[in-house]
Amino acid sequence: MSHIKIILLTALLVISITTHAQAKKLIIGTTLHPYYSFVSNIVQDRAIVQSLIGDGFNPHNYRPQPEDIKRVMDLDVLVVNGIGHDEFAMEILEAAQMKGKIPVIYANKEVSLIPVAGNMDDLRIVNPHTFISVTTSIQQIYTITKALAEIDPDNADFYKKNGRKYVRKLRKLKAKYMQRIADLPDVEFRCATIHGGYDYLLQDFGLQVTAVIEPNHGLKPTANQLAKTIRKIKDLNVDVIFTEMHFPDKYVDTIHEETGIRIRHLSHLTGGSYTPEDFERGIEANMKALTDALIEALKIKDGK
Known part of the structure; x- marks a missing residue:
């Protein structure tokens, strides 16, 4: 191979590597701590995971802050609980005029919901705390994985592999405590x-x-x-x-x-x-x- 061909091939390789490195990663927003964990384990280093609100805030009584509006405008996709635990996310999307402009993944889309049990006032209220359970969290992980694979097809196989691996890990964790009382x-x-x-x-x-x-x-x-x-x-x-x-x-x-x-x-x-x-x-x-x-x-x- 001639010296010139080697130089050309090397240049093309460098350009290819640089282009790949500079490819824009998805910025995925999450509303609650469990969803940050779920998404982080699914995407690993192939996307950027960002919490919609800062540490230390109570999501139940949270009121959108000016910095939240700027933060949501940088997102490519948002993962939400969507059944009563993170209404502030919709308020932020509205305030930023981003509603309908970025995909929103509703983690509980496929979860079988139950009412809050034993409520003092005997009210039938849907329980939005589906993330305080391995079983319902696993269903949400599958839903999130599927949606992200559709949004980012170049990394679809990577996301699905990681999602399955994370689910196996959680199942083993649950089995450990089921065994304690078996x-x-x-x-x-x-x-x-x-x-x-x-x-x-x-x-x-x-x-x-x-x-x-x-x-x-x-x-x-x-x-x-x-x-x-x-x-x-x-x-x-x-x-x-x-x-x-x-x-x-x-x-x-x-x-x-x-x-x-x-x-x-x-x-x-x-x-x-x-x-x-x-x-x-x-x-x-x-x-x-x-x-x-x-x-x-x-x-x-x-x-x-």
């Missing part, structure tokens, strides 16, 4: 929750919530509601109360003092910093707390 005899386990977001998690383990203490999400119970809940918990012979980690201690302490029922903590999975590992850590901590409570309840019922 040999337990059938017992009637009654629990109350401070937060109305744990129905999908308990459903994973074949359990149901007996009562929800928080009257409506983000609202603290009135003295009358608290008294009503304490009476209900006593009447229903609740074994354990699962409290949200950031719920005011005075309400939890009052309930514990009046009922004598054990208190255990669960996480809402929508706080702290955004990381690819955040969901795995949070959901594992929740599954451990739940299985610990089941094992402890059985020992108490057996008089051990």
Whole structure:
């Protein structure tokens, strides 16, 4: 091969590599911490994952900030819960005049939704906390993966491979905690929750919530509601109360003092910093707390 041909081939190779390196990556916005983890594990280094709102904000009462509008204008696609947990995202899209201009992936499109169980006011409200469960999270991961593969066909196979790998990892994690209680005899386990977001998690383990203490999400119970809940918990012979980690201690302490029922903590999975590992850590901590409570309840019922 002549010297000139070698130079030309080398130049073409350099141009090809440079062009590929400079190819624009998708910028994918996410509204909640679990979705940041899901998308990060699916796309890895082939796209940029960006949270729509900053660390430390409560998505339930979040009000759009000026910087959010600028942030959403840079996105190529947005992943949302879409069933009551991130309405602020639609407000931001409207304010930025971006509604209809970027694809929105509704993670819960294929999820079988359930109402909030045991609500104090007996209201039938769809539970949007589908990300506090391995089973429903897996369905969302598949939905997100499929949509991203259609939006970014050049990386479709890569996304699908990563999605399957991540799902396998989560299934193994769930199996670990299912195994902890696999040999337990059938017992009637009654629990109350401070937060109305744990129905999908308990459903994973074949359990149901007996009562929800928080009257409506983000609202603290009135003295009358608290008294009503304490009476209900006593009447229903609740074994354990699962409290949200950031719920005011005075309400939890009052309930514990009046009922004598054990208190255990669960996480809402929508706080702290955004990381690819955040969901795995949070959901594992929740599954451990739940299985610990089941094992402890059985020992108490057996008089051990």
